[in-house]
Amino acid sequence: MQASKPQSTSESSPCSASTTCPYCGVGCGVSLELETRAQESGELKRRITAVSGDNDHPANYGRLCVKGSALAETLSSSGRLTQPQIRDAADVLREVSWDTALELIAARFGELRSTHGGDSIAAYLSGQLLTEDYYLANKLFKGFIGTPHLDTNSRLCMASAVVAHKRAFGADAVPCSYEDLERAELVVLVGSNLAWNHPVLFQRLKQARIDNPLLRIVVIDPRLTDSCEIADLYLGIRPGSDARLFNGLLAYMAERGRTDRLYLEAHTQGFDAAIKQAKRDDCSLSAIARDCDIDVERLETFYYWFATQLHVVTLFSQGVNQSTSGTDKGNAIINCHLAGGKIGLPGAGPFSITGQPNAMGGREVGGLANQLAAHMDYDTPGARALVSEFWQAPNLPEGPGHKAVELFAALGRGEIKALWIMATNPAVSLPDSARVRAALAACPLVIVSECMADSDTLAYADVVLPASSWSEKDGTVTNSERCISRQRGLLTPPGEARHDWWQLAEVGKRMGFHKAFDYSGPHAIFREHARLSGFRNSAPRLKAGRKPSATSSVKRLFNIAPLAELDRAGYDALKPI
Numbered sequence: 012m013q014a015s016k017p018q019s020t021s022e023s024s025p026c027s028a029s030t031t032c033p034y035c036g037v038g039c040g041v042s043l044e045l046e047t048r049a050q051e052s053g054e055l056k057r058r059i060t061a062v063s064g065d066n067d068h069p070a071n072y073g074r075l076c077v078k079g080s081a082l083a084e085t086l087s088s089s090g091r092l093t094q095p096q097i098r099d100a101a102d103v104l105r106e107v108s109w110d111t112a113l114e115l116i117a118a119r120f121g122e123l124r125s126t127h128g129g130d131s132i133a134a135y136l137s138g139q140l141l142t143e144d145y146y147l148a149n150k151l152f153k154g155f156i157g158t159p160h161l162d163t164n165s166r167l168c169m170a171s172a173v174v175a176h177k178r179a180f181g182a183d184a185v186p187c188s189y190e191d192l193e194r195a196e197l198v199v200l201v202g203s204n205l206a207w208n209h210p211v212l213f214q215r216l217k218q219a220r221i222d223n224p225l226l227r228i229v230v231i232d233p234r235l236t237d238s239c240e241i242a243d244l245y246l247g248i249r250p251g252s253d254a255r256l257f258n259g260l261l262a263y264m265a266e267r268g269r270t271d272r273l274y275l276e277a278h279t280q281g282f283d284a285a286i287k288q289a290k291r292d293d294c295s296l297s298a299i300a301r302d303c304d305i306d307v308e309r310l311e312t313f314y315y316w317f318a319t320q321l322h323v324v325t326l327f328s329q330g331v332n333q334s335t336s337g338t339d340k341g342n343a344i345i346n347c348h349l350a351g352g353k354i355g356l357p358g359a360g361p362f363s364i365t366g367q368p369n370a371m372g373g374r375e376v377g378g379l380a381n382q383l384a385a386h387m388d389y390d391t392p393g394a395r396a397l398v399s400e401f402w403q404a405p406n407l408p409e410g411p412g413h414k415a416v417e418l419f420a421a422l423g424r425g426e427i428k429a430l431w432i433m434a435t436n437p438a439v440s441l442p443d444s445a446r447v448r449a450a451l452a453a454c455p456l457v458i459v460s461e462c463m464a465d466s467d468t469l470a471y472a473d474v475v476l477p478a479s480s481w482s483e484k485d486g487t488v489t490n491s492e493r494c495i496s497r498q499r500g501l502l503t504p505p506g507e508a509r510h511d512w513w514q515l516a517e518v519g520k521r522m523g524f525h526k527a528f529d530y531s532g533p534h535a536i537f538r539e540h541a542r543l544s545g546f547r548n549s550a551p552r553l554k555a556g557r558k559p560s561a562t563s564s565v566k567r568l569f570n571i572a573p574l575a576e577l578d579r580a581g582y583d584a585l586k587p588i
Contacts, residue, residue: 029065031488031496032079033139033481036365037211038490039079040068040587043482045501057502059083059482068587070189070490076210082481086502092464092477093506104475109507112474113514116431117521119456120156123428129157129406131428133418136163136378137435138367141486141498143536144511145369146376147528148433149384151519153377154404155527159412160427162380164435165370166415171332172363173374175341179349182386183374184568186354187324187362188492193219194358196322199229199313201253201344202330206237209328209364217241227320229313231256232330244312249304253331256303257343260314261286262294264350269318271352279349289346317347322358329366365491372489375569376540380418381411385544386569393563401546402527416442423450431458433511434478438467460511477508484510486533487585495571496587512536534582538575545572 025046032039044061062083064073095112096104123131134152136145145163152161176183192198192215205213220226220241230242233250248256264270265286275282292298296314300307317323325348331340345361353359365371377384387394389410399407413421419441421427430451441447451457451471459472462480469475485500504510512533519528530536547564577585 025060028499028501029068029497030482030499030501031068031368032075032082033368033488033498034076034078035209036367036370036491037070037209038368038488038492038494038496039071039075039211040065040496041075041079041082042066043083043501059086059502068496070492070494070496070587071211071215074211074214079211086482088505090464091480091505091508092461092475093508094477095507096472096475098473104469104472109509109517112476113517113521116458116474116518119429120518121522123456124156127428130160130408130412131426132156132158132431133160133413133422133427133429134158134162134431134433135415135418135435135437136161136373136433138163138165138169138365138370138373139434140369140373140511141484141488141533142369142372142376142495142540143486143533144433144515145373145378146384146536146540147512147515147519147530149377150402150404151515151524151528152431153383154398154402154407155519155522155524157406157408159380159408159410160418160421161378161412162415162418163373163378164415164437164440165365165367165373166379167440168329168332168366169363169370169374170379170414171334171337172327172341172365173379174338175345176363177388178338178342179345182568185363185371185491185493187360188494189215191324191358191360191362192216192326193222194322195219195226195324196358197227197229197316197320197324199231199317199323199325200238200242201231201325201327202332202340203326203328203364204232204234204236204238204330205326205328205364206240208366212364213238213241227316229316231313244309244316246303246305246309246313249302251334251336252303253334253340254336254343255292255299256310257340257347258289258292259294259296259299259310260317260347261289261343261350263296263314264318264347265289266294267318270350274352275350282350285346285350318351321351321353322356323348323351323353324358325361326364327361328364332363363491368490369488371491371493372487372495375489375544380414383407385540385546386567387565391565391567393565397547397563397565398543401543404527419447419450422454425453427454429456429458430454431460432468433460434462436466436468438471460514462508476514477504477506478514479504479508479510483508486512487537494587495574495585497583497585499583532579534577534579537582538577541571541573541575541577544570545575548572 042065064075066073094106173183227243229244231246300310348354458474460476460478462478482502483504516528549564
């Protein structure tokens with residue numbers, strides 16, 4: 012059976028469409044103008060003629076940064092992978108049919124499962140994937156192949172925030188939206204050069220300051236960045252001293268009676284232990300200023316502003332997350348908001364800003380090695396049984412697998428015999444690239460799904476699968492504020508390039524799991540994802556001392572079950588939500 016290509020449009024007049032920018036976690040809406048032209052062959056080919064911001068999208072309200080504005084200029088088919096390839100005995104990649112490539116993968120996976128067990132197979136994914144791709148990869152590898160070793164390059168940027176949220180809230184729940192930036196009295200940027208890395212949010216914040224002259228902005232960063240352009244106060248702290256700064260703030264609030272005792276008693280636990288830990292070191296202003304290498308008066312100004320304002324948003328990003336103690340830094344920030352009741356209100360809360368366009372969508376479907384689907388974890392009582400029952404997947408692993416760096420270490424030791432890499436380039440992006448390249452070279456089977464022909468990782472691929480790219484891929488993404496948006500497939504992929512979800516589904520069917528991977532399109536995958544989020548999603552009623560059974564409910568904050576009612580037309584027309 013050969014793969015069918017998306018049908019070419021027969022329209023001959025200009026048209027417009029809405030989609031989502033693929034560059035960062037802001038998740039801006041994009042409006043496109045398209046036209047269809049007849050080729051010399053007689054085939055009709057659609058192309059994008061103009062790009063602008065979507066005025067109705069709640070992330071950007073028409074704004075776009077320079078990268079989003081130039082999207083149409085990136086859509087050349089030059090340099091694209093257009094045909095599956097397999098490395099032959101002469102160590103040369105040769106073009107083959109899709110059937111040949113997919114049958115090889117399915118057969119090798121089956122052999123490895125039989126000989127070495129499911130955990131000899133692994134996947135390394137990317138925040139560039141759409142939620143439907145991510146969901147199907149998680150289902151295939153964890154649910155049916157039976158390997159826990161599925162992780163993502165989001166591990167390198169967002170895992171610290173994920174764990175901080177789980178420590179603080181019991182779930183990876185982001186408690187803010189972009190509107191909070193406009194409603195705040197104080198906005199604190201920590202480890203975030205918003206002006207460069209999330210420029211549309213920076214413009215929203217800049218406009219909010221114009222609209223509300225009482226809004227104050229504090230920038231905390233070892234470097235003097237362009238974000239300081241709108242700062243009322245800049246703290247050029249010593250690199251790595253973020254936790255010291257915010258633990259000191261927690262102690263300052265407690266000592267001056269600036270904590271919200273009613274909120275603490277009603278909604279938190281462990282406050283006294285947190286204060287005791289924060290005060291373990293000298294918490295005098297002079298000691299903290301010395302340790303953070305900042306001026307005492309500036310430090311006291313920041314502490315006073317934070318302690319006396321209720322509507323405070325703290326934006327933190329990779330300068331906090333990408334650290335040997337990134338989770339502790341995230342929790343130190345969150346603790347200050349909990350202590351002051353500065354959360355759950357308009358214009359208030361700790362706000363982790365993601366880097367990749369769908370890093371949040373990956374977290375929704377279990378894209379990390381220590382997660383299950385629908386925002387559940389292996390250590391959540393009853394979660395594994397619930398997912399296994401919903402998927403009818405008896406091979407679901409008992410516990411977490413290797414995380415990104417550990418995964419490649421296991422690859423190097425020969426414990427993992429096959430690795431499928433999708434939409435990422437670990438040969439250059441992972442730390443200790445020499446060790447990563449050696450591990451890839453030693454792996455018996457490396458599969459790479461990629462849209463471009465010049466990726467460094469392709470040098471180590473035994474099977475290359477040409478993937479569709481932005482403007483061709485069809486599905487959803489979730490941005491930093493948890494807004495789900497449609498990314499629409501408007502152009503036909505070049506050559507034999509295919510969608511990532513289709514590649515995964517075809518391998519699943521060829522491995523004998525046809526019923527579980529028989530999808531008519533991404534809308535069907537999304538509906539299943541939404542159904543799982545609501546499947547037995549209610550508080551279990553158990554007697555004291557009783558453990559949840561396999562049929563117990565598992566209460567979770569992530570629940571988009573109403574979206575499971577969308578038909579194909581409703582999915583195609585889905586507005587940001």
